[in-house]
Amino acid sequence: MFSLNVLIMATNYSHDIATAFLAVSGVAMWILSASHPAVGARSSDEFFIASCRSVTRIAKYSLIWILAAGFPRIVFYETYEWNDSAGDLQIAAIIVKHIVMFALVGAGIYHWARLERKTKKPALLHGSIGN
Ligand code: HEM
Numbered sequence: 001m002f003s004l005n006v007l008i009m010a011t012n013y014s015h016d017i018a019t020a021f022l023a024v025s026g027v028a029m030w031i032l033s034a035s036h037p038a039v040g041a042r043s044s045d046e047f048f049i050a051s052c053r054s055v056t057r058i059a060k061y062s063l064i065w066i067l068a069a070g071f072p073r074i075v076f077y078e079t080y081e082w083n084d085s086a087g088d089l090q091i092a093a094i095i096v097k098h099i100v101m102f103a104l105v106g107a108g109i110y111h112w113a114r115l116e117r118k119t120k121k122p123a124l125l126h127g128s129i130g131n
Contacts, residue, residue: 008072008076008080011069011072011073012072012076012080012081013067013071014065015065015066015069015070015073018062018063018065018066018069019062019066019101020062021059021062021065022054022059022062022105022108023064025055025056025058025059026059026108028055028057029052029055029111029112029115030057031116032048032052032055033048033052036048037058048119050051051117052116052119053119056112056116059112063105064117075131077094080123110121
């Protein structure tokens with residue numbers, strides 16, 4: 001029978017899966033912008049802009065999911081994930097890991113916003129109005 005415990009466990013791990021989705025979306029945006037030609041045809045701009053929008057949508061949902069699943073994860077951490085052999089040091093490890101995660105997500109959001117601004121003004125895509 002489906003139990004609440006299994007639901008909590010699945011929600012906990014979905015936090016990691018959503019992180020993977022976010023990371024892959026970032027890589028996809030990177031590849032898309034790197035392979036978009038500096039001087040392109042209108043069709044290539046349209047493809048680029050449509051792809052960016054789809055990837056951005058996936059990234060936004062992933063980030064919302066990460067944050068939503070993060071809260072139950074921290075509430076139930078002691079019951080479901082606490083490891084006695086790691087002791088109190090695991091709390092420091094969680095904090096350090098999340099400082100790194102927040103820095104990476106922050107850097108991603110910064111570059112994403114710049115790219116999004118360009119997709120809204122296609123003239124910017126080819127560097128004709130600054131980078
Ligand atoms: C952009 C935001 C976040 C990202 C990218 C992120 C990413 C991750 C990742 C990849 C893990 C797995 C680490 C591992 O297994 O070694 C993790 C674990 C965890 N996250 Fe997050 N997280 C974020 C935000 C949050 C928030 C807001 C909370 C709580 C309110 C939270 C609570 C936890 C907890 C309790 C764990 C389990 C402990 C651990 O292994 O570190 N996270 N997170």
